Amino acid sequence: MGVEINYLAVVLATLSTMVVGSIWYTPKVFGDAWMKLAGLKKSDLEKNGMMPIVITVFVSLLTAYVLAHVAFLSNQYFKHSFLQDSLSTAFWVWLGFNAARVITHDSFEGRRKKLTLLTISHELVTFMVMGLIIGAMGV
Numbered sequence: 001m002g003v004e005i006n007y008l009a010v011v012l013a014t015l016s017t018m019v020v021g022s023i024w025y026t027p028k029v030f031g032d033a034w035m036k037l038a039g040l041k042k043s044d045l046e047k048n049g050m051m052p053i054v055i056t057v058f059v060s061l062l063t064a065y066v067l068a069h070v071a072f073l074s075n076q077y078f079k080h081s082f083l084q085d086s087l088s089t090a091f092w093v094w095l096g097f098n099a100a101r102v103i104t105h106d107s108f109e110g111r112r113k114k115l116t117l118l119t120i121s122h123e124l125v126t127f128m129v130m131g132l133i134i135g136a137m138g139v
Contacts, residue, residue, distance in 0.1 A: 001076065005068050009137035013064035013130040014057065020126045021056070030118055037115040067093060067127070068134045083135035090131025091124075098123050 025031040035041070067090060075085040099120040106116040 003069055003072050004139040005065065005072065006134070006137050006139050009134045010061070010064045010068050012137070013067070013133045014061045016129045016133055017056065017060040017063075017126050018053075020129055021122070024122045024125065030122070034115070034118055037112050037118065064130055064134070067130055071131065071134055072139060081135075082138050083132075086131045086135025087128065090127040090134075094124050094127035098127065 023029060025034060035045075067086075070093060071082070071086040071089040074089045075082050078085050078088075080088075102120050102123065103116060106119070
């Protein structure tokens with residue numbers, strides 16, 4: 001069995017991470033709170049230049065591809081609608097691989113619980129939007 005991937009859906013899911021992040025981290029949404037909790041200043045972000053965005057696009061592309069791949073396999077097993085299987089896959093992948101790892105690392109680094117909650121909530125929204133796009137567009 002070959003895994004079928006809708007590459008347009010992967011690209012759009014990748015771009016959606018930038019949209020979600022841009023909204024999430026707008027100062028009036030969670031941006032100011034995030035910077036305060038993380039102990040960052042605007043100048044800290046500016047000195048990093050474009051590199052964090054380049055890394056984000058690459059990692060988001062990888063994440064979208066893997067999510068599409070696993071959603072296809074999930075759909076082959078569960079045989080629900082592709083949308084349902086993509087959304088449930090996005091949730092379980094977020095919970096088991098993303099949220100669990102962020103919580104673990106943040107606890108060792110002594111990060112504030114509010115920062116961890118903010119981060120994993122952002123990741124949940126990001127994964128669910130990616131799952132929605134991948135699921136709605138099908139294979």
